[in-house]
Amino acid sequence: MSMARSVSSLAYPERFYAAASYVGFSGSPSSSTAALSKFQSDVALLLYGLYQQATVGPCNVSKPRAWNPVEHSKWTSWHGLGNMASIEAMRLFVKILEEEDPAWYSRVPEPTVKPNSEMHPKVESSGETAIPDGTFFPEPKHISTENGGPIETQDKDIIMEGLGAIAIYDKWVAPPISGQQPKPRYQHGAAVVKDKMYIFGGxxxxxxxxxxQVLDLKSLMWSKIDAKVAKGTSESSTPAHVAPLAGHSLISWDDKILSVAGHSKDPSETVTVKEFDPQTLTWSNLRTYGKPPISRGGQSVTLVGTTLVMFGGEDAKRSLLNDLHILDLETMTWDDVDAIGTPPSPRSDHAAACHAERYLLIFGGGSHATCFNDLHVLDLQTMEWSRPNQQGVTPGPRAGHAGIKVGENWFIVGGGDNKNGVSETLVLHMSTLVWSVVTSVQGRVPLASEGLSVVLSTCNGEDYLVSFGGYNGRYSNEVYVLKPSHKSDLQSKIFDKPTSDSMAAVIPSTNVGRDVAPESEAAQDGKITEIMMDNVDSGILHMRTEESGERIIAALEAEKEELEVTLNREQLQNIQRKQELAEAETKNVEISKELQSLRGQLAAEQSRCFKLEVDLAELRQKLQNMETLQKEVELLQRQKAASEQAALSARQRQNSGGVWGWLAGNPAEKSSDYS
Structure with missing residues (x-):
């Protein structure tokens, strides 16, 4: 039986070696040099470096002499990859080849190159291939026919395709994806219907x-849907159409997908609800009744029974909201709810989930300038808001994160705080309100970004979280998968006390970080029972019941010792901080005394200044009086001078009369004579 010609059925190593065969790499220097001529120089050198990293490992050979530029460039490309994992180099090799030549696989010569034992170690006991990230991919089995001739077949009990090929727990891995990838995006919607993840808008x-776009979670192959629009579903006279959206919510309901709210170029006045039928590949606008909410994006929409509960968001005018609305899916009627208590502050891009079909949990989100890390709970029976106490690790502020519920656990992925993307994946055990860290990622990867989506898929009885897209400086269209262990379950069984429906009881936080969860399977003879005990530091441990008690005690003792060390460290730091506080208080007292002294000096100077201002005012008044007196003196002097001048003129006229006056006949004298 020949190997299937389906890219989706190939795991990383098979895809890589098929790609290497197509490019022309066979391990010899001559063949690799010939293969470099198929691509541009920079792409060819990168492919060469990735091939060496995947098959040989990190570059440990000495740098070639500078007189050979080709070998020098090849060495530089390989050496620059550092300690990149082999599986990551394989993935990048195939990804770059698909970008350069999308149809490469259709031209792969048969038979494809099979990995040898040195480059591709096998687990003989299970017939699986181990790769560095802990994932096991199946190998074909060879069994003999009746005439002794070997044929190639596959054991259906061992072959695991799609998500089932991922075996490592609580770590994000990038599975092999085929098909034409969607355009990178964020603030899109995602929903799962019958083992298919649908991505719309963004x-x-x-x-x-x-x-x-749709990703088949069994074959891990992308495909695009050319959806139709149902006729006669538009309430206006114009034909119905699916407007581009971002910040909307996709909800799986009755094997269909509902699209609720979202930002658009030409927003309507109220929230619109659309429905996509995967069977007919048709969009239709749903008519709603009651008082619909105003249009918005970045809201949360949570399915609770047969209703949708919508909270918050941002309207078309960028005003933040914290209103609450409920849509009955059976009657398609909106209800505007006025809850009692203190609601969360207006926000968008938060996460919401429902616990026990009664409690709506709101976590995080952001305003225009601030990100939040608060947790609010709405009792949907009493319609009362509360803000319960949280235990365990303290989540950092974030907005644009994604949340998905798996049983009692609520996983929070990604988001940002206006500075950086959030690297850790958190889980909240909703019955006890205990936070813990599932895993963290390194570097600027799509999992540490805003506006990504996370959905839940089940394969062979196992749960898988599937993330897509996001933005952290660049738009992403990558898919990552996390297989969660149920490590919070045992924590709830050991520490949880009987609680009322008000979620008032909360477990202590001293044992957070080492959650233990058992899963037992009884064998046919009833003698062997295995317990899976998950630990944040040590991973997944399988043990038999006769060893479980001792190991649990040892783990608890080790945890106690670590907590005591941590407590001693915290106490020492507390003492140091108290000393620093005492020194700061002493300095504060001295500074206060100096400040009081300066205040006294300032008061004295102010009093002296006031006196000087009074004296200055008096001097100015005296100066004005002196100026007035001086003017009067000058006036009197001028009058006196005028009087003296007049008198002098009179005397001069009298004296100058004499004989001439008599001869001429002085009128005065004449008058005197007549008299």
């Missing part, structure tokens, strides 16, 4: 999208 470079 934001790319500031433009809203309206394409519908």
């Amino acid at each position: 934001n790319h470079n500031g433009r809203y999208l309206n394409d519908l």
